[in-house]
Ligand SMILES: Nc1ncnc2c1ncn2[C@@H]1O[C@H](COP(=O)(O)OP(=O)(O)O)[C@@H](O)[C@H]1O
C-alpha cells in the first residue's frame with residue numbers, strides 16, 4: 001500500500017483559504033456540540049413531559065403521548081431530517097414558509113436541532129414512562145393520601161424517583177444524540193462529519209481525517225457518559241443500594 | 246365521623262365490595278379483619294377516595310367522598326393514612342417526609358412544619374433520626390415515621406392498612422405501642438389488622454369481612470367471646486392458633 005501518511009496535515013492550510021484543516025475540524029466540533037446539546041435540552045423537556053402524560057389517568061393525554069412516540073420512533077432519522085428541511089416549510093402558511101426558507105437565521109442548525117430533539121424526545125419519553133411505571137402504586141397513594149394533588153404528587157414524589165431510575169438508560173440516549181447529530185450534514189450543517197468529508201476531498205488524507213473525527217466523536221460520547229455518571233452519583237439516595245443494570 | 250352506607254365496588258365484572266355499611270364514631274377505634282382478598286384494603290381506601298366506588302355513600306366528617314364536587318385533596322389532608330409498606334418517600338430525609346405535605350397542602354411555613362414534624366418524631370421516639378433517609382431506618386422505625394408523618398397534618402381520623410404485617414416480629418410491638426397510645430388519646434381510628442391483642446386492648450368494635458361483605462360488625466367483647474358467623478369463628482380460631 002503506497003498511502004502517503006501525513007499526520008502534520010491538520011496544521012497545513014486548506015487549498016482555497018488561509019485557515020488550517022484543524023480549524024475546519026474545530027468549527028465542525030463546535031456545530032456538533034451545538035446541535036447535540038440543543039437537541040438534548042429539547043428532548044429532555046419534551047420527553048419528560050410526554051412520558052409523564054402517558055402515565056396519568058386521562059385517555060386523551062395518553063393517546064396524544066402514544067401518537068407522539070410512535071410518530072418519531074418509527075421513521076428513520078435521516079428521512080425525518082429531510083422532511084423537516086424540505087417538506088415542512090412547504091406545508092406552512094405561504095408567508096411563514098417563505099420566511100423559513102429565506103430569512104430564518106441558521107436555518108440548517110435550527111432544523112437539525114429540532115429534528116434530532118423531537119426524535120430523541122420520543123425515546124426519552126419511553127424511558128420516563130417506564131420509570132414512572134416501575135414505581136409501586138403505593139408511593140402515589142401515599143402522596144395523595146397526604147392531600148397532595150396529582151400534579152404535586154408527580155412533582156415532589158413520583159418524578160424525582162422515576163428520573164433517578166432512568167438516568168442509566170438516559171445516559172445512552174445522551175450519547176446517541178452526539179452520534180446521531182452526524183446526520184445533520186445531510187442538510188448542510190457544517191458539523192464534524194460535514195467538515196471531515198470536506199477535508200478528505202481537499203487534502204486527500206482521508207485516513208488521518210477520519211481517525212481524528214472518530215476520536216472526537218468518541219470523546220464527546222465519553223464525556224456525555226461521564227457527565228451522566230456524575231449526576232447519577234450526586235443524586236444517589238443515602239441508604240439505597242444502587243440497583244444493578 | 247366516618248359513615249359508610251351500602252357501598253359496592255367492582256373491578257370490571259368482579260365485585261370486591263358488596264353493600265358495605267358501618268359507622269365509626271368520633272373517638273372510636275374500629276378494627277377490620279378478615280381473610281386475605283376479602284376487600285379490607287379496598288374498603289379503607291374508599292374512605293379517603295383513593296379507590297373510587299360505584300354505589301353507596303361515604304361521609305367523612307360531614308364531607309361526601311363520592312361527590313364529584315368534593316375537593317378530595319382537602320379531605321385527604323384531614324384523614325391520616327398508614328400503609329402496610331410504610332410508603333415513606335425514599336428520596337427525602339425523614340425531616341422532609343414530615344414537612345412536605347404540611348408546606349405544600351396546609352401552607353405552613355418551612356420552620357413551622359419542621360418544628361411540628363420534630364415534635365411528632367420525638368413523640369414516636371425517633372427525634373434522633375430526623376436527618377436520615379428512610380432506607381437507613383429499620384422497618385419498625387419507618388412505620389413510626391409514617392405514623393408521625395400522618396399525624397403532622399393534624400388529622401381528624403386515621404386509617405391503618407395492616408400497619409404491622411410487613412414487619413419482623415420483634416418490631417411489631419414498637420409500632421403497636423404508638424397506635425395504642427394514639428387510641429388512648431381519643432383518636433378516631435379504622436385499623437385493618439390481624440393483631441388481635443391490639444384489637445382486644447383498644448378496639449370498641451370489630452368488623453369481620455369476607456368476600457367483599459361486612460359479615461359481622463360487633464362490639465369487641467362480643468366478637469371475641471362468641472363470633473356470630475361460622476366464617477368469623479373459623480377465621481378467629483385460625484389466627485389465634487398462630
Ligand atoms: N386493581 C385491581 N384490579 C382488580 N382486582 C383487584 C384490584 N385490587 C384488588 N383487587 C381484588 O379485590 C379483592 C379485594 O382486595 P383487597 O381489598 O386488597 O383485599 P384485602 O385487603 O382484604 O386482602 C381481591 O380479590 C383482589 O384480587
Ligand SMILES: [Mg+2]
Pocket residue numbers: 285286287406407
Ligand atoms: Mg389488604
